[in-house]
Amino acid sequence: MPRWDDLDLETEGTGISKPLSRQVNLVGSMLGHIAEEQSGEALFEHVEGLRALCKAAEQEDAPEKREEAAERIAALDQDTLERLLHVYTTFFHLVNQAEQQEIIRINRERARQSGPSEWPLGPGDGPGADGAEPRPQSIDAAVADLKAEGYTADEVVAFFRQLDIQPTLTAHPTEARRRSVLRKEQHIADLLSTLRRPDATPDERAETLDRLYSQVAFLLGTDEVRAERPTVREEVEQGHYFLHGSIWDTIPAIHRDVQQALRRHYDATAELPAFLQYRSWIGSDRDGNPNVTADVTRWTVARQRRTTLEHYLDEIDELRDDLSISTRQLTVSDALEASLEADAEEIALPDDVRRQYQREPYRLKLCYIEERLRGLLDRIDATDVAAMAGAYAADDLLADLDLIAESLQGHGFEDAAQSGQLHRLRSLVKTFGFHLAALDVRQHSRVHEDTVAALLDAGDVVDDYGALSEEEKLEVLSRELQNPRPLVSRHADLPADAAELMEVFGVLRAMHAVDPDIVGSYVVSMTHTVSDLLEPMLLAKEAGLGAVVDGSYRCPLDVVPLFETIEDLDAADDRMETLFTHPVYAAQLEGRDGFQEIMLGYSDSNKDGGYWMANWALHKAIHALGVVCDEHDVDLRLFHGRGGTVGRGGGHTSQAIRALPPVVHNGRIRMTEQGEIISFRYALPDIARRHVEQIVNATLTATARAQNTPAPENPLLADKVSMESDVVALMDRLAEEGMSAYREFIDDPEGWQWYTAATPIEHISRLPIASRPVSRASEGEQVEFENLRAIPWVFAWTQTRYIAPGWYGTGQGLATLLENEPDARDTLRDLYENWPFFRTVLDSAQREMARARLPIAERYDALAEVETSFHAPIVDDYERAESAILEITDQAALFDGNPVLKKSIELRNPYTDVLNLIQIELLKRYRASTDDAEQEALREAIFLSINGVAAAMQSTG
Incomplete structure (x- = not known):
């Protein structure tokens, strides 16, 4: 194998940075050498010859060169073509990783130039103290900007407490790479990162280069295409890989960034809620996917709970290493002492554990917490959600951690709650609870109508519900939603699809009983009418979810309309106004404290109306929905169903947030993260953190400015734009x-x-x-x-x-x-x-x-x-x-x-x-x-x- 340190790689004249050019040339040279070793010189000559022809076709404006390349390809056998495809595809996998490393390098360089961001921090360390400005689009930059605009510390903290940001992972089929390829890419990224380290020794560099060469060879030898479609359970595992990986680590880092920014610019700290939480559709999105069954959703709930509890046990082990404080050195709070006495009455720890930690109360408290978590693990059953219920909830865990933090703060460790492993664990529990990510259920409105029709027919209420007019449907639905009796005694005799959907609502009932945070929204695809939302409410009532109180049904689910076509977007505000004023739904809205989530479909609107119509119809609908919600005193959260590509609403999330009409900048926002976008944004911790901080920056600043900036003459236009109507x-x-x-x-x-x-x-x-x-x-x-x-x-x-x-x-x-x-x-x-x-x-x-x-x-x-x-x-x-x-x-x-x-x-x-x-x-x-x-x-x-x-x-x- 060549000594790659000895290569004189060309970096000039490429138009890209020298570090990126070196890494691309390095992995490209390795790949070429491996391809020649494995498949012979002839294949390598094809690789280089075809590339050269296509390059010449463009640079020399010589289309005949491209034709010559096509003719050469036509003369090759299929085996050679497949080998060429493997080499070129592997090259792009490597280039993509090198480019991500370049993004990380640039961000880190900007961070180094942005001034102090570590302890000790204070107002004197902010911009102007050393001429350094915060890194653009960072949380530090957002707080600095708000301070420069005259906001006080209390106001900025209030804006953070107003934030409700919920990225939502979906299993939409846009990730073409196998998990095996993704894992190898991540390994290669780690090795490229090591090569960037200026303090790496010659031996470390040599070892890293050898390992990189091996990984490139393994990647080239790995099948690109799956042998068969992944199962839903495999998709759930893939989602958990990111949730329990880079996302798990990013959340505490973001909370720490907020505390550092407040301290740096205001010399202030604050307890903040979980202003950033993740949701998931993976394992629960039923729209058009017959493979997502009630059993799969049960398994997903159990899987999320088990892995989350196991991760907390690992985090507590780390915290126990920190909290070696002895009563011989410092005292603890009376509240913690009382808590330990209560724990001893409920839980019998092994004698050796009690003896080991008899002078270390914090460690002893953590042992009691661990026992409670292990007890919850023992109750998990992938076939019976209800069996997972336990007396110890995520709020109880957070209360125990708060008790530890308060004791530390009162006895010599004033900053313990805002730093270190304890701060990390508290941030994790606030964010992920025991559920990891709330599961939304999505289903097509037509399926609800068919199931309601089957129930009404079985209950001898209406023979042909689907044939009724909208007014007649609303009359039937209103009457049944105010009637406490069930329509049928059991659902076994329903058509198979209807029985399966009713089983899903039964799973939702069990999930809600175990932990309301497990249950996300119930999203109704292709919402066209008011009845489209009342139908799933009736199904929830029939499943025993919620109850009729004083003649009004209260459903504990957030029932969410999804407007997807151009026609539906144009009519969205009128439909919501009709819904808000409907007596049955008005009672539901009151029961949800005036809160309403509304989802907008970016993909189908583009497919329906084309690029400009989709974008403009969405923008107008967003504004109109903001206005109608304000008029009816409804607390709105918009859910943006954005795809990965521009043709499906993709692009820079932070730019899209800033471009929203000011009327909806209330701090609440959801957006989907799909397919290869999940891999791109969350495969590497540095990229994940940068993506999330940009979202927080955009939402925070847009929220503050929308609430305190006079509305422009044209309310559809964003901040500081005054145009004619x-x-x-x-x-x-x-x-x-x-x-x-x-x-x-x-x-x-x-x-x-x-x-x-x-x-x-x-x-x-x-x-x-x-x-x-x-x-x-x-x-x-x-x-x-x-x-x-x-x-x-x-x-x-x-x-x-x-x-x-x-x-x-x-x-x-x-x-x-x-x-x-x-x-x-x-x-x-x-x-x-x-x-x-x-x-x-x-x-x-x-x-x-x-x-x-x-x-x-x-x-x-x-x-x-x-x-x-x-x-x-x-x-x-x-x-x-x-x-x-x-x-x-x-x-x-x-x-x-x-x-x-x-x-x-x-x-x-x-x-x-x-x-x-x-x-x-x-x-x-x-x-x-x-x-x-x-x-x-x-x-x-x-x-x-x-x-x-x-x-x-x-x-x-």
């Missing part, structure tokens, strides 16, 4: 023109025919990356646009390099305004300069356009071989969009405002082009083959190519 009309026209272009494609029957022929959607639908089907179609039913889910819809566009859902319609929308309205240019430039919403949406579009690769996309168009091609209209819209964006943003070329990311895209393109050319060749062979065995082998190779392009593009759906 015709801006809304302008945005309406922009969105309508964009939607017109989009729907012209969608509504043309030949558009779907072209899409299925030009993209690998057929194979994406079979890719074993998640337990959930890619379509809402019944088994055996043909997949059409209407029942195809948004994720595979976007996934296929990304594979072909069109990436159309993230920008298409921008050309017609912007160009039409610029061409037809004399003042549009100045208005749009002003909006881009001053309105966070418009700037965010436009910048996201131009980023996706910069990532698009139309010369490659054209080859997929040629692959389609259908009568009507839609490539030309897409290219036309791209060119019109490019011209308009450059005019509005005053750039020379797309994405000039982000030169680092732009350069990264350019450097990736030649390698990604090779992956696309191989995929196109495999698709040709698959379609030309009539042999089942040959097609199966080709399909496996196509799966590998899909994973490779996903790794190169760093996104799927």
